[in-house]
Amino acid sequence: xxxxxxxxxxxxxxxxxxxxxxxxxxxxxxxxxxxxxxxxxxxxxxxxxxxxxxxxxxxxxxxxxxxxxxxxxxxxxxxxxxxxxxxxxxxxxxxxxxxxxxxxxxxxxxxxxxxxxxxxxxxxxxxxxxxxxxxxxxxxxxxxxxxxxxxxxxxxxxxxxxxxxxxxxxxxxxxxxxxxxxxxxxxxxxxxxxxxxxxxxxxxxxxxxxxxxxxxxxxxxxxxxxxxxxxxxxxxxxxxxxxxxxxxxxxxxxxxxxxxxxxxxxxxxxxxxxxxxxxxxxxxxxxxxxxxxxxxxxxxxxxxxxxxxxxxxxxxxxxxxxxxxxxxxxxxxxxxxxxxxxxxxxxxxxxxxxxxxxxxxxxxxxxxxxxxxxxxxxxxxxxxxxxxxxxxxxxxxxxxxxxxxxxxxxxxxxxxxxxxxxxxxxxxxxxxxxxxxxxxxxxxxxxxxxxxxxxxxxxxxxxxxxxxxxxxxxx
Numbered sequence: 001x002x003x004x005x006x007x008x009x010x011x012x013x014x015x016x017x018x019x020x021x022x023x024x025x026x027x028x029x030x031x032x033x034x035x036x037x038x039x040x041x042x043x044x045x046x047x048x049x050x051x052x053x054x055x056x057x058x059x060x061x062x063x064x065x066x067x068x069x070x071x072x073x074x075x076x077x078x079x080x081x082x083x084x085x086x087x088x089x090x091x092x093x094x095x096x097x098x099x100x101x102x103x104x105x106x107x108x109x110x111x112x113x114x115x116x117x118x119x120x121x122x123x124x125x126x127x128x129x130x131x132x133x134x135x136x137x138x139x140x141x142x143x144x145x146x147x148x149x150x151x152x153x154x155x156x157x158x159x160x161x162x163x164x165x166x167x168x169x170x171x172x173x174x175x176x177x178x179x180x181x182x183x184x185x186x187x188x189x190x191x192x193x194x195x196x197x198x199x200x201x202x203x204x205x206x207x208x209x210x211x212x213x214x215x216x217x218x219x220x221x222x223x224x225x226x227x228x229x230x231x232x233x234x235x236x237x238x239x240x241x242x243x244x245x246x247x248x249x250x251x252x253x254x255x256x257x258x259x260x261x262x263x264x265x266x267x268x269x270x271x272x273x274x275x276x277x278x279x280x281x282x283x284x285x286x287x288x289x290x291x292x293x294x295x296x297x298x299x300x301x302x303x304x305x306x307x308x309x310x311x312x313x314x315x316x317x318x319x320x321x322x323x324x325x326x327x328x329x330x331x332x333x334x335x336x337x338x339x340x341x342x343x344x345x346x347x348x349x350x351x352x353x354x355x356x357x358x359x360x361x362x363x364x365x366x367x368x369x370x371x372x373x374x375x376x377x378x379x380x381x382x383x384x385x386x387x388x389x390x391x392x393x394x395x396x397x398x399x400x401x402x403x404x405x406x407x408x409x410x411x412x413x414x415x416x417x418x419x420x421x422x423x424x425x426x427x428x429x430x431x432x433x434x435x436x437x438x439x440x441x442x443x444x445x446x447x448x449x450x451x452x453x454x455x456x457x458x459x460x461x462x463x464x465x466x467x468x469x470x471x472x473x474x475x
Contacts, residue, residue, distance in 0.1 A: 003075075003078060003079035003080075005078065005079065005080070005106060006078075006079035006080065006109060007109065007110055007113040007114075007117075009113055009114075009116075009117050009136070010079075010113055010133060010136050010137055010140070011079070011133065012133075019132050020159065020160060020163035020164070021163050022163060022165070022167060022168060024128070024129055024130075024131045024132070024135055025131065025135045025138065025139070025165045025168055026168060027123055027128055028116070028119060028120065028123060028131050028135065028136075028139055029139060029142070029168060031119035031122060031123065032115070032116070032119055032139060032142075032143060035142040035143050035145075035146040036142050036168050036169055036170075037170070038146050039069075039142065039145060039146065039150070039153045039169065040151065040152050040153065040172075040173050041152070041153045041154070041155050041169045041172045041173060042057050042061075042152060042153070042154045042155065042172065042173050042174055042176065042288070043155050043157070043166065043167075043169055043172040043174075043175045043176070043202050044057070044154065044155065044156050044157065044175075044176045044177075044178065045157040045160070045161035045164070045175075045176070045177050045178070045199040045200075045201075045202045046176075046177050046178025046179055046180060046199060046212070047178070047179060047180050047181035047182075047195070047199070047327075047329070048178060048179045048181055048277075048327075048329050048330065048333075049178040049179050049212070049277065049280075049281045049284075050072075050156045050157065050178050051072050051156060051307055051310070052273065052278060052281045052305075052307050052310055053176060053178050053281050053284055053285045054070060054072055054154050054155075054156045055070070055072075055305050055306070055307045056281065056282055056285035056286070056301065056302060056305050057154050057176070057285045057288065057289055058070040058086055058154040059086070059092050059301035059302070059304055059305040060285065060286070060289045060292075060293050060297050060298050060300075060301030060302070061086075061151075061152050061154070061289070061292065061293060061297075061301070062086035062087075062088055062089055062091055062092040062301065063088075063089045063092060063293070063296075063297040063298075063300040063301040063304070064292070064293035064294055064297035064301075065088050065089065065297075066088065066151040066152050067085065067086070067087050067088065067091075067148070067149065067150050067151050067152075068085065068086045068087075068091075068150060068151065068152050068153070068154060069083075069084070069085055069141070069144070069145035069148070069150035069152070069153035069154065070083075070084045070085070070086060070102075070153075070154050071083060071084075071138070071141045071145075071153065071154070071155050071156060071166070072084075072156045073134065073137075073156060073158050074454060074455075074458075075458065076308060076309050076454060076457060076458040076461065077458050077461055077462065078100070078103065079109075080100075080103040080104050080105075080106070080109060081103055082137060082141070083103065083104040083109075083137075083140065083141045083144055084102040084103050084104070085102050085104075085144075085145070085148055085150060086102055087102070089300065092301070092304050093304065095306070096304050096306055099308065104140075104144055108144060108147075109140070112140045112143050112144055113136075113140055115143065116136055116139050116140055116143070120136070132165075134158045134159075134165050135165045138158075138165045138166055152173065155169065157199075157202065159188075160188050160198040160199065160201070161177075161198055161199040161200065161201040161202040162197070162198050162199075162200070162201020162202070163198070163201065164201075164202075166202075167201060167202055169202075169204075170204065171204060171207065172202075172204055172207050173207070173292070174207060174208045174209065174210060174288055174292075175202045175203050175204065175207055175208070175209040175210070175240070176209070176210050176211070176284065176285075176288050177199050177200065177202070177209065177210070177211040177212065177231065178212050178281065178284065179212045179216060179277075179280070179329070180192055180195055180196055180199060180212075180214055180219075180227055181195075181216075181219070181327065181328075181329045182195070182327075182328070182361070191223070191226070192214070192219055192223040192224070192226065192227040193223070193226040193227050193229075193230045195227070196214070196226075196227035196228075196230040196231050197230050197234070199231075200230060200231045200234040200235075201234075203231075203234050203235055203238050203240050203242075204238060204240065205238045205239060205240065206238070206239055206240060207238075207240050208240065208241045208242075208243070209231075209235055209240050209241070209242045209243075210242075210243050210245060210284060210287055210288040211231055211242065211243070211244050211245070211284075212244070212245055212247070212280065212284050213228075213244050213245060213246045213247050214227040214228040214231070214244075215228075215247065216247065216329075228244070243287065245280075245283055245284045245287050247280050249264060249265075249280075249283045249287075250262045250263060250264040250269075250279050250280070250282070250283045251263045251264075252276065252279055253268070255274075255340070255341070256316075256341075256343070257274070257313050257316035257319065257341070257343065258272070258316065259271055259272040259273070259274070260273070260274070260278070260279060262279045262282070264282075264283050264286055267295060267298070267299065268299075269282065269286070269298075269299055269302045269303070270302070270303050271302050271303065271305065272303070272305070272306065273305060273306075273307060273310070273311070274310075274311035274312075274313060274321075274337060275310075275311045275333055275334075275336070275337045275340075276333075276336060276337070276340060277333045277336070278310075278311070282302055282305075285302075286298050286302065289301075308322070308457075308461070309322055309323070309324045309454055309457040309458070309461065310323060310324055311323045311333075311334070311337055314464060314465055314468055315468050317472075318441065318442065318445060318446075318447070318448075318468075319343075319344060319347060319447035319448070320438070320441070320447070320448045320464065320468055321447070321448070321449050321450075322449075322450045322451075322457050322461060322464065323337075323449070323450070323451050323457075324451075324452070324453065324454040324457050325365075325451045325452060326356065326357065326360060326452060326453050326454060327360055327361065327365065328361055328364045328365050328368055330365075331365045331368045331369055331372075331451075332368055332372070334449075334451060335368060335369070335372035335373065335374070338372075338373070338374050338375050339372075339374050344375050344447060345374060345375050345376075347375065347376065347446070347447045348376065348378070348444060348445050348446045348447070349376040349377055349378030349379075349444075349446060350375055350376060350377060350378055350441075350446050350447040350448065350449060351378055351379055351381070351437045351438075351440055351441045351446050351447070351448045351449070352377070352379070352380040352381070352448075352449050352450075352451065353380075353381050353383060353430070353433055353434055353437050353448070353449070353450045353451075353456075353460075354380060354381075354382055354383070354396070354450075354451050354452045354456075355382065355383040355384060355385045355390065355391075355393070355396070355430055355452045355453055355455075355456040356385075356390070356391055356396060356452045356453050356456075357385075357387065357389045357390055357391065357453050357455070358389055358390065358391040358395075359389055360453075362391060362396070362399055363399065363403065366399055366400045366403045367403050367407060369400075370400070370403050370404055370407050370420070371407060375447070377420060377423055378423065378440075378444070378446055379423050379424075379425060379437075379440070380400070380420070380423060380424050380425070381425045381426070381427055381433045381436075381437060382394075382396040382397040382400065382424070382425070382426045382427075383426070383427050383428065383429070383430035383433045383434075383456065384396075384428040384429075384430060385430055385452075385453050385455040385456040385459055386430070386455070386459050387453070387455040390453065390455065390456075392428060393426035393427055393428045394426050394428075396426070397424050397425070397426040400424065401421055401424065404420055404421055405421075430456055430459055430460055431459060431460055431463050434450060434460040434463045434464055434467070435463050435467055437450075438463075438464055438467040438468060438471070439467070439471070442468075442471040448464075450464060
C-alpha cells in the first residue's frame with residue numbers, strides 16, 4: 001500500500017523485501033553519525049501485543065512529563081503514523097483527540113528521507129547492499145528523535161528481534177517481550193523455543209528485561225516451558241535481570257464497551273482498550289515502567305492510551321468494532337471478547353467483513369472462528385485487502401465453506417455458525433464491501449465487525465468511520 005504523502009524513496013524500497021540482519025543498518029547508521037547511540041530506548045519485541053504495549057509505555061512516560069518518541073509498524077492509514085512524538089501529557093491528550101497529532105510532519109519526513117537517501121548512494125557506490133524499507137524508515141526515525149531531543153524512545157521491533165533493524169540499540173533502558181506465538185515461522189523458526197530465541201535477541205547485557213508469561217491457551221504447556229527456559233537462558237548469559245509477568249497478574253473489576261477497570265498490585269486502573277488480553281498487555285507495560293514513572297503517571301497513561309485497529313470501538317451506540325485479528329491468536333482473542341461481552345450476544349444478527357493475508361494460517365483462523373462464534377450471525381462478506389500478499393475473496397470464502405462442512409459447527413444446531421454457508425458473500429473490493437456493510441448495519445440495527453489483516457483495517461477504516469458518522473441520526 002503506497003501513501004502518496006510519503007517519500008517514494010522510502011516506500012519503493014519494499015522491492016528489496018524483508019531481509020533480516022544488522023550489517024546494512026549498521027553501515028547506514030555509521031554514515032549518519034550513529035544517532036541511535038544517543039537514544040534512551042525502551043525496546044519491545046514479541047508476537048502479539050507489541051503495538052499496544054508500546055503505546056501504553058509511551059503514554060505513561062509522557063504523563064510523567066517526558067518527551068517521548070514512539071516508533072511502531074506497520075502503519076494503519078498514514079505512513080507518518082510510524083514515527084510520532086508525545087511531548088508530555090499535553091502531547092498525549094492531543095493524540096487522544098486527534099489521531100494525527102504528534103506524527104512526523106511532511107517537511108521533516110521528506111528532508112530526513114533525502115539525508116538518508118544521500119548516504120545510501122554513498123553505500124551503493126562503495127559496493128554495499130541497498131537497505132530495506134524498514135531499515136530506511138528506522139534510520140529516519142532515529143535521526144528525527146535525536147533532532148527533537150526525545151528523553152525516551154519506545155521502539156517496536158518489526159520482525160523477530162535478534163536480527164531486526166531496531167536491534168542496533170546497544171544499551172536500552174529496558175527490554176520488553178510480549179506474548180509469543182506462531183507467526184513468520186519461515187524466518188523465525190518452527191518451534192516456540194526457536195521463536196523465543198529470536199525475540200530474546202533484544203536482551204542486552206545488564207539491562208532489565210520484562211517478559212509476558214509464556215503459558216497461554218494457544219500453546220501447549222511443554223512449548224511454553226521450553227520457550228520460557230530459552231528466554232531465561234539468554235537473560236542469564238547476558239546477566240540481565242529478568243521478570244516474567246503472569247497472565248493473571250491483574251484482576252478485572254468491570255468491563256463494557258466504554259472500557260475496563262482492573263487492579264494490579266493494589267492499584268486500580270481504567271483502560272479504554274477492549275479485550276482481556278489488553279489488561280495483560282497493560283500489566284506488562286505497567287510493570288516495566290514501575291521504576292521509571294510515578295504511580296499517577298501510570299494510571300493516567302493507561303487511561304489515555306488508544307491504539308486503533310485493535311478491538312477499536314468506533315461506536316458503542318450501534319456496536320461497530322474493528323480488530324486486526326490477523327493470526328490464530330488474534331482470532332482467539334476476538335472470540336474471547338465476544339464471549340465476554342454479554343451485550344453483544346443479545347444484539348440483532350451481525351455483519352462481518354473479513355480479509356486476510358494468504359501467508360497466514362488461514363485454515364486455523366477460520367476453524368477458530370467457526371467453532372467459537374457466539375453471537376447472532378447475519379452475513380459474512382469476505383474481501384481482498386489491497387496488498388499483494390492478500391488472499392482473494394473467493395478463495396477465502398471457499399476455505400471457510402470447507403471449514404464449515406468439515407467442522408463441528410456444521411453438525412451443531414446450537415452453534416451460531418449453523419447454516420452459515422447460506423450467509424456468505426465475497427467481494428474483492430474491500431472498500432465497497434465495507435460501505436455496503438455499514439449501510440446494512442445501520443438499516444438493520446446490526447453490529448458490524450471488521451476483522452483480519454491490519455492492511456484491511458488501514459484500507460477501510462476511514463470508510464467505516466465516515467460511514468457511521470454520516471448515518472448516526474438513522475439509528
